[in-house]
Amino acid sequence: MTIREQTIVNSSGNKIVTADKVITIVGKIEEPLIMILENVLSSSECDTLIDLAKDRMQRAKIGKSHLVSDIRTNSSMFFEESENELIHTIETRVSNLMNIPISHAEPLQILHYNVGDQYQSHFDYFTSANVANNRISTMVMYLNDVEEGGETHFPSLRFSVMPKKGSAVYFEYFYNDNRINELTLHAGQPVAVGEKWVATQWMRRQRLRYL
């Protein structure tokens, strides 16, 4: 038998029960744990998130220098923590899914890609030394169907997830063996036709919110 490291999400079976919804796992890689989840958000939740975010988008900035960068050509915004009932409902559902308390959740991020926009290969965790409260897991939720392109691509695993409205990809990088964490390198591939909206939830190892 192969010995595997402990994962954050216990993903036995094909369903995860949250406070308000039962969500289906439709695909999975075991190590690092990557799961494709269907119907995480309803169609109207996706539409409302886009509507709420639309007028608040800014060209994406990366890293501490906050320079506009070619690594990310998409635009982004963050909702305030639980800023309205919908955001609170989604944060609660996603923290149930990710098996991490909402107090460890970063603000929910929205990304928008036009044709040609991309997010080049990166790790979601911070790689600099002595990061006190690093990220441990990610949920990327697709808010619309993309006509062509815009896959979330994991080059080291040669694995791609096609955007589908309401679906999500989950992955975690909290392994003792850093070689496993490094396999979560991923990119938002350029959008070829149409546009792409996603919502990203990152979780931290320790508490981040004091409510």
Ligand SMILES: O=C(O)CCC(=O)C(=O)O
């Ligand atoms: O847009 C995507 O498919 C990936 C987004 C992403 O990597 C992120 O938000 O960290």
Ligand SMILES: [Fe+2]
């Ligand atoms: Fe990412």
